[in-house]
Amino acid sequence: MSLDLALYLVTDSGQCARAGLSLQETVLRAVEGGVRIVQIREKDASAREFLASVCAVAQVLPAQVPLLVNDRIDVFLAARAAGARVAGVHIGQSEIPAELARQLIGPQAILGLSAATPAALAEAERCGVVDYVGIGPLNATTTKKNAPPALGLPALQALRQGVRLPAVAIGGIGSGDMAGLRAAGFDGAAVVSAICAAPDPRQAAQALLQAWQHGA
Numbered sequence: 538m539s540l541d542l543a544l545y546l547v548t549d550s551g552q553c554a555r556a557g558l559s560l561q562e563t564v565l566r567a568v569e570g571g572v573r574i575v576q577i578r579e580k581d582a583s584a585r586e587f588l589a590s591v592c593a594v595a596q597v598l599p600a601q602v603p604l605l606v607n608d609r610i611d612v613f614l615a616a617r618a619a620g621a622r623v624a625g626v627h628i629g630q631s632e633i634p635a636e637l638a639r640q641l642i643g644p645q646a647i648l649g650l651s652a653a654t655p656a657a658l659a660e661a662e663r664c665g666v667v668d669y670v671g672i673g674p675l676n677a678t679t680t681k682k683n684a685p686p687a688l689g690l691p692a693l694q695a696l697r698q699g700v701r702l703p704a705v706a707i708g709g710i711g712s713g714d715m716a717g718l719r720a721a722g723f724d725g726a727a728v729v730s731a732i733c734a735a736p737d738p739r740q741a742a743q744a745l746l747q748a749w750q751h752g753a
Contacts, residue, residue, distance in 0.1 A: 540603070540647065540669060541573040542705050542725030544746050547607070549592065550732035560590055561597050563738045568602055570742025572732070573725070576627050576649075578607035586642020587612045595621035603647055608632055610641050619737050625649070627671065630657060639666035651707075653685065658700040671727060672696050675718070678729070684708070695719035708716070712744050716752035726748070 546567050553563040564575055577594055579587045589607055595616065598604055603624035606613040612635070616623045625647025627640055635650055643649065652658045653669045661667045675689045687708065688696075697704050707720045707727040718726050730744060735741035 540703060542669060542703060542723075543749055544572050544574075544742060545570045545705050545725050545727040546732055547707070547727050547729045548579075548594075549729050550577065550579060550582075552612045552730060556734055556736055556738075558738070561593050562624035562693050564594050565597050566598060566737070566739040567732050568675055569740045570739035572602070572742050574603045574605065576607050580607075584609065584615075588615050590621060591616045591623060592621045595623060598622070605647060605649065610638060613642060613646075620719075627651070630642045633716040635661065635664050637665050652700075653688070653696070654655075655696065655699055658696060658702075662700055662702055663670035667702060667704040669705065669724070670700060671705050671707050672723075673706055673727075674701070675706050675714060676709030679716070684711055690714075690721060693718075693723075697722045712748040715745060719749055719752075729752040 548560060550560045553560050577591050579590055587609060595604055605624060606626045608628055610626055613623055626642055627649035629651040639648055644718050649669050650661050650667045653672060661670050672693055674684055674687050675693055680685050684745045691693050693706055703724045705725045705727045706723045710726045710728050711731050715726055732738050732741045
């Protein structure tokens, strides 16, 4: 499966609201600015609220931009049953094993997996069902409760070099990090605050993509 992971948006509806925009407005403007793939993450929402968010974003998202659901396979399946255009799920190390997730979502759906240790990355590759991995955090982040300490670029680069799967970096990433991540072998960067907290998500996405492509 070929995925364009260069600029990967992970949403935070609370940050969007504080910036004066709805989740749908933020996502749409970010995609206009160059976001290539979107993951809806609603850690504090009920299943029904999460489903509503996924379906609302699916209605406005261009067909060429994959829409993923964070962690909740039940929400992914419900959204698909409701007719929403959802492409897959992204799970972490505390969710069900990747092999079981693959059985539930089917062979064509995208399956992403967070992994931050050599052992976890080796297992992601060994199981043969993961489409890409997310490695981090690069920098300190406040968007995820109980987030592990920042690893820094040298550690992320070492982890990246140990896995052949496509990989995105995540964790407090801004424009100044993009060139280094690309040079370290990453296929893209996943961002939350850099876009969701921005007053102009389109401009923020453009700046991030420019930094990824040209190092400036």
